[in-house]
Amino acid sequence: MQGKKRLTRDFYIRDVLIVAPELIGKALVVRSGIKACRKYIITETEAYRGIEDKACHASRGRTERTDVMFLQGGKVYVYFVYGMYWMLNIVTGEENNPQAALIRSVEGFDGPGKLTRAIGIDKSFYGEDLTLSDRMWIEDSEISPVIKTGQRIGIDYAGEFWKTRQWRYYI
Numbered sequence: 001m002q003g004k005k006r007l008t009r010d011f012y013i014r015d016v017l018i019v020a021p022e023l024i025g026k027a028l029v030v031r032s033g034i035k036a037c038r039k040y041i042i043t044e045t046e047a048y049r050g051i052e053d054k055a056c057h058a059s060r061g062r063t064e065r066t067d068v069m070f071l072q073g074g075k076v077y078v079y080f081v082y083g084m085y086w087m088l089n090i091v092t093g094e095e096n097n098p099q100a101a102l103i104r105s106v107e108g109f110d111g112p113g114k115l116t117r118a119i120g121i122d123k124s125f126y127g128e129d130l131t132l133s134d135r136m137w138i139e140d141s142e143i144s145p146v147i148k149t150g151q152r153i154g155i156d157y158a159g160e161f162w163k164t165r166q167w168r169y170y171i
Contacts (some may be wrong), residue, residue: 005139005140005141006131006137006138006139007026007131007133007137007138007140008131009072009073009074009094009131010068010071010088010094011074011079012072012073012074012091012130012131013072013074013092013093013094014047014052014073014092014093014098015049015092015093015099016047016049016092016093016099016101017047017049017067017167019047019090019101020045020046020047020092020101020156020167020169021045021147021149021169022044022046022097023045023090023101023102023103023138024042024043024044024147024169024170024171025040025041025042025143025144025145025168025171026042026138026139026141026143027039027040027042027139027140027141028040028041028042028103028106028119028136028137028138029043029136029137029138029139030120030121030135030136031134031135031136032120036073037117039138039139040094040107040108040109040119041106041141041143042103042105042106042138043105043106043107043109043171044103044105044110044168044170044171045101045102045103045159045165045168045169045170046102046104046116046152046153046168046169047099047101047102047152047165047167047168048089048099048100048101048102049099049167049171050093050097050098050099052160053110053162053165054158054159054161054162055101055152055155055157055158055162055163056097056098056099057069057076058070058098058099059081059091060075062091062098064126064149065079066098068091068126068127069098069099069100069140070076070096071091071127072091072093072094073090073091073092073093073094073099074090074130074131075090075091075127075128075130076088076089076090076091076125076126076128076129076136077089077090077091077095077100077126078116078121078122078123078125078126080098080123081113082100084112084113085112085113085116085117085158086113086116086117086122086123086125087102087112087113087116088102088103088112088116088121088125089101089103090130090138091100092096093163094148096155102121102151103115104168104170105170106119113120145171146171147169147170147171148169148170148171149166149167149168149169149170150162150168150170151163151165151166151168151170152165153168
């Protein structure tokens with residue numbers, strides 16, 4: 001089932017510093033069951049921008065884990081942290097320019113681990129194509145929020161320069 005306002009490939013193949021803030025206010029749609037779809041308004045994202053970004057998983061090169069980040073934007077990158085949470089990321093940019101926007105929160109669920117647990121995101125979503133999938137996609141909405149920026153969270157390991165980038169976007 002495709003939403004009438006489903007975002008197209010052109011939306012995703014742009015730079016993550018454009019896409020990540022533009023995801024705020026969009027609707028993440030997840031199908032649970034044969035017909036039931038739930039919509040969640042995205043309220044917070046973080047940008048991870050390629051090999052040069054020491055906080056980005058792709059900075060360590062192309063691996064089995066990061067392979068999807070090197071594909072054309074519009075795919076889902078999920079990874080497991082703390083032995084209990086899946087993190088939902090939206091791949092952006094052109095092929096071989098690995099970038100992704102972490103979905104940090106949606107309306108009703110603050111925190112990336114809490115939201116994936118609540119809406120049923122797991123490893124099976126790795127590589128899902130948001131422009132074609134029948135079980136997950138992102139739609140435009142009528143919402144035009146005022147977006148704030150801040151430092152990314154939990155990336156002290158990346159060093160002061162990368163830690164202080166204002167690449168977190170939120171309502």
